[in-house]
Every structure is written in C-alpha cells, then in structure tokens.
Amino acid sequence: MGRVVAAALLACILLPVACVRGRNITTILSGYKEYKLYNKYLSETKVCDEINDRQSTSMTILVLRDAAMSTLVSDAGDSLPAIKNALRLLAVLDYYDRKKVKKYGGERADTLFQATGDAVSATGNVRVTDVEDGAYGFASATAGADVSSVTKEVKTQPFRFAILELDAPIEFDGLFDTPSTANLTRLLERAGCKTFATLVAGNPGVLKDYEAAMETGLTLFAPNDAAFMAKGGVPDVTKMSSANVSALLRYHALPAYYPKPSLKAVKKDAALLTLAAKKTISVKANGDDVGLEAGGSKSRVADTVVDKAPFCLMTVDKLLVPAELAVAQAPSPAPAPAPSTSERRPADAPSDEAADHAADHHKAKKSTSSDSASSRPVGAAFAAAVGSVVLAAAVL
Template sequence: MAAAARRLLLLLAVSLAALAAARAHNILDILDGYSEYSLYNSYLSQTKVCDEINSRSTVTCLVLTNGAMSSLVSNLSLADIKNALRLLTLLDYYDPKKLHSLHGGSELTTTLYQTTGDASGDMGHVNITNLRGGEVGFASAEPGSKFQATYTKSIREEPYNLSVLEVSDPITFPGLFTSPSAASTNVTALFEKGGCKHFARLIVSSGVVRTYQAAMDRGLTLFAPTEDAFQAKGLPDLGKLTSADLVGLLEYQALAQYAPKASLKTMKGGIPTLASTARGVRPLRGCHGDDVSMDTGMDKSRVASTVLDDTPVTVHTWDSVLLPPKIFGRRPLPSHPGDSSNAPDPDQHQELHPSRRPRLSLTKRKPKPKSPSAFPTPRRPDDTPDTAPAESPEGDEEADKPADKNGATAVGMSIAAMVASVALVGASLF
C-alpha cells in the first residue's frame, strides 16, 4: 500500500513539474543564441507576437533565416509583418516525425492569425502536405495556393508543447498585407467607427488628440471608452471638471508604450500612462479566459475590443471610463443629475482634489511588543508617515514587483510550489 502511494505521489510530482516547464517557454530566449534568426527574433519582439506565442501552452513556430526574413519585411509595415509572423505560428505541436507521417499525407491547421478575427474565411489556416521527394510544404488554405514554404530543419522540440522549426520561405496569400495603418488613419474617425463618438469629441475639443499623435512614434496604447461607458450610473459629471483635469482624465486613458491585448496579460505592477510617468493603471489579477481588465485603485475597466493594431500603436475600446485618483481622489464628483447614489456631502466638496484633501497614511504601523509594566508607551506623532504612495491601491502587495518577462514564470513558480507541497505530503505519509 505504501509503495503504491509513493508511486502515485511521484507520478503527480513529475506531471506537475512537466507542466511547469511547458508553461515557462520564452521564444525570444530560445532564438537568442542563433545569429541566423536574429532578424526574425527582432521582429517577434517589435510586434509583440512573442507575447502571443509565450501565452500558448501548445504551439509550433515556423522560423525564417535572416535572408528569408529580409525579403519578407521589405516595403511592409510592422502591422503587416505582425500578421505574417502570426501566419507562421501554428496552434498545434508538429515535430519532424509528425510532419512526415500526416494522416492521408495532408493536414489543415490553425494559426495565430486566425484567432485575430481579421482572417477572411479560412485564410488563417495553413495546409501542411507531404510533397514528392520527402519534402514537407506549407501553404495558405486558399485553394490553389502554392507551397512556397518547405520544412528545412528542427531548431527546438519540447514535446508536446513547443516546437521551433526552420522553413525556407514565408507563407502568404493575396490580401494578407492590407492592415490599417495609424499613420494613414484618422484617429477620431477610428474612434467613432468603434462606437466611441463622445470620446472622439472630447479629445478634439480638449486638444489631447495632438498629444496622442505626438506620442505615436515612440509607442502608444489608446483606450477609448464606449458610448455606454459615458452613460454609466455613478460616473462623475465630467462637465464639472476644469480644463486641466479633463486633459488629465483623457491622457489617463492612454499608455506610453505599445501594448496589444496579449502583452497586457503579461504585465504586472503599475503601468505608466500619458498623464504621468508614475504608477498609473495595473492589470487585474484573476482575469478569466481572454478577458483583460485594468485597475486604478478606484475603479476598473475591461478591454472590450481592438480596433487598430499597427505597431507601435494599438487602439482598444474600454467598457467604462477609468478615473484617475489624482483628480477624483476617494470621493468622486457629484454624479449626473437624478443619480444621487454616489453624490458626496456638499460640505465635503472641497475635498475632491488631493491638494485640498487631508493626507491619510496607508502605511500600517508595526505593533510594539507589550510591556509587562503598568501602562503602554504612548504613540509619538512621527511614528506614522503622513504621506501615502501615489496611485497605489491599499493592500496592493504586488504593485512594485517587476514585470514578468513572458507571463509564464509566475505560473511555473506556483506549480513548482505545488510540487514541493506534494513532496512534503509524501514524506509525512511515510
């Protein structure tokens, strides 16, 4: 009985360890030691496709040499290069043995490009076929497509989670390289098309649209609240804001870096906004499925959709308006007429702005050991600091932790802890 229990615990520990290793792959680190793929690796990083790859537990990367990659990227925008890299990323595990033993000699597989919703019909699928002479070819699922790309060699295999294979050429089809460009797009028209007309009017009337345009070359992520977001119950009356505070609110809806949805999932700690270089919004822990939510410490908002992804600019829509604590503090402005649910006491109205609010400490004092003598030592006024961390939600113990490089390390550490716990349980049983 004891021997069977030991074998069961050992099997569980090995399984958990394998799962931890599988979730911890980082495609940039894997290819970093191969100079012949440096251009491919560079574009994986620039376009953030690396984050999409690292978030997948089962994936096959078809890698191009520097020569093949140079031919692909000439005269293409980063948005088009991004789609080409997505089409080279298969959402299944293929190693040389599997490639040469396809059922019926051919197989259709899904790629990252298909998951974007931009692929017309099945254009985000790739046809893998055993060709004459032992070659394996890859082509678009579009009927009549030629097998320009062929398997060359295996670079890395981690059964059955990650496979990195070299192929001779990119996989393309007519219409692949037609991504919208931020440079050629009217930003306000894009917001209006995405159902964010009120937000578009605000950024034009306040002049913040010029701030957005000036930041595009350095990297910019815009979050446009939808029409419903501006009609939400409990939203402060934005018409009562000063011009400066309105600008601050609108700049708070933008990050000073390129962050597509997959990259937002990997970020931790505070993320700077255009309103400040200090801690701004932070990803919410415990998000489910494909949802991505952000938090200010006062409120939170979910990424509803992506209306533009043109590296280094991406535009998402919010399902609510993020309220910066520096403007609204812990007591929002009076809500829209007829909604008194969040209206503060009139006598407290002067406490809206931090410069007029009493500063309260969020730092907890470490209790002093009790003395056996008669009376406790009185607390001195300087025992507790009188300032609080800027824009840091109370109790956020992870806000100052550095960003996880690939979004998988934390998962691996958690599973490793589970393995250690299993080992301890096994030791206690025997």
C-alpha cells in the same frame, strides 16, 4: 518506498506539462543566433506574447534565418503591422513534425493570423504538404501558393510544441494589408465611443499627442458611451475645466504598445505609466479577463478595436479617474439654509411683535403708576377724616 516511487512517477508525468506551461518563445530562440532578426520582430510586434499566452495549445512555430527574415521585412515594406501579420501566419495552432506529416499526410491548419488577425476566410490558414524524399513544408491555403520547405526541426516536444525552420517566408496577396488609422476620432465613433471622440476632437493638444505616439507606441483605452452615464464616481465632463478634461484623456493612454496578450503578461501590481504626467494605472488579469485600476476607479477591457503595431485601441466599460481628479470633481456640500428671524434670536429673546406689545404694556403700566402716585395724598386725607369722625362718635 511505494510512496516515493509514486511521487517520482507523478513528477515524470507532470514535468513536461510544467515545461510547456512555462515556455517562452523569445527565451528559447535567444539561444540561436541565426534567428536573431526573427526573434527581434517577435518582441517588437508582441507576437511573442500571443504565443506565450497559449500555453495549453499545441503549437508549431515556423522560424526564419536572418536572410529569409530580411526578405520578409522587405516584402512587408518595413511596416511593423504588416510584419506582425506575417509572423502570426507562421504560428500554427497544432503540432507538426516529420513523423506526423509522413504518417497522416498533408492538411490545413489554423494560425494565429486566422485566430487573432485580420484574415478573411481561409487566407489565414496554412497548408501542410508532404513532399518526396522525406521532405515536407508549409504554404498559404490560398490556391497556387508556393511551398516553403522545412530545413530543420529546431525543437520538438511530440504533440505539444515544435519549432521548425523554413527556407522562405509564407506569403500571399493581401497578407500585408493593414487597417487604416488615419482618422482616430472616426475609429472611436465607430467603436461606440462617441463621447470620448468628441472630447478628443475638442482638445487638439491631446489629439496631437495621441497621433504622435501612434508612430512610436500607444495603447488607448477608450470608454464607451455608457461609461460616461454611469452612476456614482463619474465626473460630469461638461462641467470640467479644459485642463482637467485633458488630464482625463491622457490618463486613458499608455505611451507604449500593449495589446491584450501583453497586458495579461504584465507582472501583478506593476504600475504602467500613462500619458498624464507621472500618473499610472495597474493591470489585474484573471484568465482572459483584463481589469484596470486607477486611483479608486476600476474598469475592464471589453474589446480590441484596432491592433496595428505599435498602436492598439481597446474599449473599456468604465471611466478611469485619477484620485486627485475625483476629489476635485466631488460635489460640494449643499449650503445650510439661512436661519429664519426667530432662529437668529437667542432662545429667550422675544419676537418683534412680542417686543412691541411688551413696550406698550410697559408704557401703560408706567402711566398707571404715575396716576396712583399723584392720587395718593387725597386718598390718605380722606381716610384720616373718616377715621376722626368714627373716633368722635365712639367717644360720645
């Protein structure tokens, strides 16, 4: 009985933690029609993956009804990267509700924009403000910023996770500024990927495909310069055909927007389609480490250079080489050395010098034999004569 009670108590303790770890912001908000537009942009900008990735962090998500969200979209010029900045600013990295604010008063709090965006200094923070009559709100930490009031506590899990509705978006000058991606090859060079940039610049067709995909969805894995000088399994790009270079470049790009948190959310062993025809890569995430596998090659995401939805540029530490391209670039076996004259001849065959010597010896032997044959009758007659004399002497 005691064990059952202990197990029940343990379950009660662990259940909230399990719920927090399994939270999915878009799934939660799907049950609220008034936040449909807000939820749509959470998905399109992939801010939802950044929120879901912080399961162990206390967070407060500030949501907007469709009318207020439409205002934010209009203020951002309908720019997805700018909207992403604003949604990151609405994801506060701490827990807040009415009771906490009334008890402890206002303070500054970090946001996803400060942690992962392009914020400078305090511009990525928000200020929590206690207002009279039990109200409270949030504003940009910049001086003189307007306060957006909390109109509804949608969901609260004390000191772990909260969803609060605001009456207006939080904005400040510079919030919607985003990095320029007008010159892709220059971005690559500045990121320490000069070799890759040179290859891209030398393949206008690939560069055109990259630039077109940047408007709809592109994730580019750019190998750093050291990756091209690694030993073992790295093809010599200077000796590759133009078609193979183009295939290699397209193999390092996904025709979809996958910032690092989204890559971490990819299901295990799932294959992601690349710009190379029917070629895929797989993602192996371990904590904050994101590995990539393609054919027999493995690489790792090193840094995020640009995250401007729907375009993301990341550097990788090794080259991704499709299996068939690796085979095509494998060094051919060295040709066997031409056999020497003696090696081409059967083991029992004489050398040319020996053959000449044997021929001369044969001629000499033949000549001697002929002489012996011609002198044989004279020798025989002489021997017969000597024999006759000896016999006569013996008779006498």
